[in-house]
C-alpha cells in the first residue's frame with residue numbers, strides 16, 4: 001500500500017463520521033433555527049433579549065471559572081500525587097476519579113446534600129447558609145466533575161516531566177517557585193490546554209447538574225431545554241444550540257492558538 | 268575555589284550504600300575526573316557536591332572556608348552539565364544561557380553582554396536564536412556547558428557530558444572540552460567511565476569502585492603505579508598473569524618469568540605493550556588473532572596463561588594465525604599488586 005492510499009484509507013472513516021454525525025445534523029439544526037416565524041431574526045433576539053444574552057454570558061463565565069479552578073486544583077494535586085509515593089495513594093486516586101462515573105444529576109444531588117436547605121453546611125453552621133441553588137452551587141458541581149478529567153491528563157503529563165530540567169534550573173539559582181513557573185508549567189502546558197478545553201466544553205454543555213441545581217438561575221443548556229419542551233419554540237432552541245456551539249468553538253480556538261504561541265515563543 | 272569533602276557518605280532509602288565515607292580535595296583551578304565502572308557512585312558523589320542529594324549525617328562539604336553542607340542547591344553557585352544536557356525546551360539557546368544570570372537578577376545589558384561573550388567562547392554565535400530542538404548533539408553539549416558556565420559558578424560539575432554523543436564526535440569534543448575548561452580557568456569535576464576521556468581532560472583522576480575512591484593521582488601515576496589490581500586492570504587494561512608465584516619466579520602455563528621482587532602474597536599484572544614477540548623469549552604461545560591498527564598490530568595469543576593475552580607488535584614480520592611463537596615479558600614492566608583478601 002502506498003503512503004497515499006494509506007492516508008486515504010484512514011481518511012474514509014473520518015469523512016463518514018464528519019458527514020453523518022456532524023455536518024448533516026448541524027446543517028439540519030441550522031435550517032431549523034431559521035425556519036421559524038421570525039426567520040433570521042431569531043439570532044438578533046438572542047443578542048437583544050436580556051434573558052438570552054445574560055444567560056449566555058453567565059454560562060461562559062461559570063464555565064471559565066470552573067476551567068481555571070479545575071486547572072489550579074488538579075495541577076497542584078496532580079504534581080503532589082506524582083512526586084510523592086505514599087500508602088493509600090492508589091485508593092485516594094481512585095476516589096478522586098470517581099466522579100467520572102456519576103451522571104450530572106447525581107453530582108447535582110451531592111451538591112444539594114452539601115449546600116441545600118437540609119444540607120451539611122447549613123446544619124453545622126449557625127446562620128442560614130444555602131448555596132446549592134446559586135451560581136456557587138453550580139460552579140462547585142461543575143468543578144466536581146471537571147477535576148478528575150483534568151487531574152488524569154495532568155498526572156500523565158507530570159509523570160513525563162524530566163526531573164533533570166528542574167535540577168538544572170535549581171543549579172542555575174532558581175528557587176522552587178521559579179522552577180514551577182519556568183520549567184514545570186511550560187512542560188505541562190500542552191496537557192493543561194487540552195484538559196482545560198475538555199473541562200470548559202463539558203461545563204458549557206452540562207445539563208444534568210444544571211437541571212438539578214439551576215432553579216433560580218439559568219444556563220444555556222437549561223434555556224434550550226425549556227424553549228424546546230415548554231415553549232415549543234424549536235427555532236429558538238435550535239438557534240441557541242448553534243450559538244452555544246459557536247461560542248465554545250471560538251473560545252477553544254483562542255486557547256489553542258495561545259498554546260501555539262507559547263510553543264512558538266520557546267522555539 | 269577549593270573543594271573539600273570530609274567523610275561524606277550516601278545511603279539511599281532502600282539501604283543502597285551508594286557512597287562510602289569519602290574524603291576528596293580539589294584545589295583551585297584543578298580539573299579532577301571521577302573515573303569508575305557503572306554503578307560505582309560517581310553520579311551520587313557529584314550530586315552531593317551540587318546539593319542535589321543530601322549526604323548521610325557526619326559528612327561535610329566545604330567551598331573554600333564556607334561549610335555548604337546545608338546550603339540548598341540554588342544558593343551553592345555550582346554549574347552543572349547533565350548527562351542528558353537538560354536544556355530548557357521552551358527557551359532559545361540565548362535564553363538558556365542567560366537563565367542563570369536572570370536568576371541572579373543582573374541588569375539586562377549585563378546579561379546580554381555576558382551571554383554574547385559565552386556564545387563567542389563556545390563558538391555558538393550562529394545558533395544564538397535557535398530552538399533547542401534544532402541543534403545537533405554536539406551543539407547541545409556546548410549549549411549545556413555555556414549555560415553552566417555563564418553565571419560564573421564557583422565550581423563546575425560535569426556528569427558524563429560526552430556519553431550521549433557518537434564515538435567519532437566524542438573524541439573531537441573531548442579535546443575541545445579540555446581546551447575550553449582550561450580557558451574558563453575554573454575548578455571542575457568531571458565524571459566519566461571512559462579512561463581515555465578522564466586522561467585527556469583531567470589534571471588528576473580519582474578512580475572509584477563500589478562507592479569509594481580507591482586511588483587518586485595524575486594519569487601517569489595511575490598508569491605506572493596502580494595501588495590495586497582493580498586500578499591496574501581498569502586504567503590501561505593491565506592483564507592478570509595468573510600462575511604460581513614462588514619467591515621472585517612466576518610459573519605460567521607457557522613458561523617462566525622472573526618478577527621484579529618477591530611476589531609472595533601478590534598478583535602479577537602486565538600491559539600489552541610490555542609483551543614482546545621475540546624468538547628467544549622464555550614463554551611460548553599460539554597466535555589467535557592479528558588486528559592491524561595502522562601504527563601497530565594487536566596480536567591475541569593463547570597458551571601463555573589459561574586466558575588469551577594481547578601483545579602489541581610493531582615490526583613488519585607479522586606473525587601468522589595459529590603459528591607457535593615465543594615471547595618475553597620484561598621483569599621491570601611487571602606490576603606486583605597485593606592480591607585481594
Ligand SMILES: Nc1ncnc2c1ncn2[C@@H]1O[C@H](COP(=O)(O)OP(=O)(O)OP(=O)(O)O)[C@@H](O)[C@H]1O
Pocket residue numbers: 279280281283284285303304305306307308309310311312460
Ligand atoms: N535514588 C536512588 N535510590 C536507590 N539507589 C540509588 C539511587 N540512585 C542511585 N542508586 C544506586 O546507587 C549506586 C550508585 O549509583 P550512581 O548513579 O552514583 O552510579 P554511577 O557511578 O554514576 O553509574 P553510571 O556510570 O552508570 O552512571 C547504584 O548502585 C545505584 O543503583
Ligand SMILES: [Mg+2]
Pocket residue numbers: 309310311426
Ligand atoms: Mg552516573
